[in-house]
Amino acid sequence: MKTRLSGGELDTEIRRIYAADSVEIASTRERLAALIERFAADFGEADAGLFSAPGRTEMGGNHTDHQRGHVLAGSVNLDMVACAAPNGSTTIRIISDGYPALELDTAALEPDPAEVGTSAALVRGVCRAVTDRGYAVGGFNACITSQVPGGSGLSSSAAYEVLVGVIVNHLFCNDELSPVELAQIGQYAENTFFGKPSGLMDQMASSLGGVVHIDFADPANPLVEPIAFDMAASGHVLCIVDSGADHADLTSEYAAITDEMGAVSRHFGKQYLSEVREDDFWAGLPAVRAATGDRAVLRAAHFFGDNARVPKQAAALVEGRFPDFLELVRASGVSSAMQLQNLFSTADPRQQAVGVTLALADHLLAGRGAVRVHGGGFAGTIQAYVPVDRAEDFRAGMDAVLGAGSCAILHIRPAGGVVIAD
Structure with missing residues (x-):
């Protein structure tokens, strides 16, 4: 992966994801290369993938989502990225910059009161929601680095939920879960396991990308209108x-x-x-x-x-x-x-x-x-x-x-x- 990255093989995809210019592509390459090295140092060499979920900005509809109203939101260029690979066990191990290492067993996916307000609660909640949809979630190792600070107003929790969802979806679900489903899974994890009441806007904006107008009248099937907008x-x-x-x-x-x-x-x-x-x-x-x-x-x-x-x-x-x-x-x-x-x-x-x-x-x-x-x-x-x-x-x-x-x-x-x- 590092060879593909340094050789420019991923530049087109980086440009597509981030709408990046040549300077931003180079800095993103460096950031991802450092993450790959960190993964190898912590977990050993493995056939690992790279994953990303963006922060979000709320452009319209302040506290309207939890009342099943309308919102206008957009994903931003600041994101969380992960290097992750399955480990053949039932144990999930995640190392994130600035946080204690996280370890949990996918055989135990009930809400844990001791985990309320923690990253472990979000991971456990995401895995539970995915297993409830009929998928077998196994263990994986991951290193995560973030440009979306906690408490920044860019919804770091939603980016984290979506990132974990994207990893699980790719490793264990053949990418069959849609962006809307991943957003709903993230909201479930935040509400039921993390213990924070929230609407669905943050997760939808991070999961879908771009600028979107969302009507949450039916949260199981929200109406999504992509907005073509050039700032x-x-x-x-x-x-x-x-x-x-x-x-x-x-x-x-x-x-x-x-x-x-x-x-x-x-x-x-x-x-x-x-x-x-x-x-x-x-x-x-x-x-x-x-x-x-x-x-x-x-x-x-x-x-x-x-x-x-x-x-x-x-x-x-x-x-x-x-x-x-x-x-x-x-x-x-x-x-x-x-x-x-x-x-x-x-x-x-x-x-x-x-x-x-x-x-x-x-x-x-x-x-x-x-x-x-x-x-x-x-x-x-x-x-x-x-x-x-x-x-x-x-x-x-x-x-x-x-x-x-x-x-x-x-x-x-x-x-x-x-x-x-x-």
């Missing part, structure tokens, strides 16, 4: 800015959003807000407030507004109306701040890093582009669409306050979870 042609770049506040321990805040939106839907005899008529919500507002409380009402109002914006955002991209897209992004950001209220944790209101980061970004843009909270919120990152002629000044201004490397200029990656080579 460069828009005259803007996509920036993800790390606020410096870690969102790794905010499960209760995320769960409260799901619970409160659910309380409103149950008031109307429905399970999800996407099943509730918006007109009925507004007509019944006094009773809803009395039954669920004002924060739940505001969060439901956000859902109705943001859910309606997503198809308009998708249409604006398809039709080349980028200024209209930016206006919808701004409206989404205002709604998240005022109604969804996911800029800071109420447990520590003195710490409002996301709000400060948004304010700084808005100041630097001076009325151009658009900014909004990104992903789950409360900490983590914001998203900014920055005019190309302001990109370097914007990055420098954000980094000057938040620290070097806080502002990343990303591009949309066309490929989702993939086998790079085997």
Whole structure:
């Protein structure tokens, strides 16, 4: 594999997956070669494959997926890559940069309370979901390296789930599981084994790749519309800015959003807000407030507004109306701040890093582009669409306050979870 890599045999595939130029192809070659060497050092020489799953950016629909609504999302050029090979046993061994080595037995695939919140829970959950689909999952060895930091807002957990799913699918399922199925498997692992309530957006964006408009009305068969979008042609770049506040321990805040939106839907005899008529919500507002409380009402109002914006955002991209897209992004950001209220944790209101980061970004843009909270919120990152002629000044201004490397200029990656080579 290393010979194929160094000889340029994989360059075409690397270019396809990452939309990479010659410099990026060379750096990706070096990264993959180092991973192959690491695998050989840890597990010995083997006929191993290379696998990748990207981080994701949420472009529209903030906290709409868990209510079976619409989302607009894209995979980004930052990813997790693995070198992996079957080992002929029932034991899975994974070594990941910066984390303790992981080992588990595929003969024991029940949820383990001691593993809640760990990578082992995600691996065990993925394997359980695959075996439930009738496949025999064996053991394998893997080394993983990541450009998607935990707590970065780019959904490192979903990338990890999809990456493990791609490995298992290739080694034990003849690649028969579809990208949608792999996303559903990842969500199952995160909800049931890892212990974090989540919608399906993160996994779908990582698994499918590119920009996609997804309707989750039927999560077993989500409607997926690929969106042909060239960021460069828009005259803007996509920036993800790390606020410096870690969102790794905010499960209760995320769960409260799901619970409160659910309380409103149950008031109307429905399970999800996407099943509730918006007109009925507004007509019944006094009773809803009395039954669920004002924060739940505001969060439901956000859902109705943001859910309606997503198809308009998708249409604006398809039709080349980028200024209209930016206006919808701004409206989404205002709604998240005022109604969804996911800029800071109420447990520590003195710490409002996301709000400060948004304010700084808005100041630097001076009325151009658009900014909004990104992903789950409360900490983590914001998203900014920055005019190309302001990109370097914007990055420098954000980094000057938040620290070097806080502002990343990303591009949309066309490929989702993939086998790079085997």
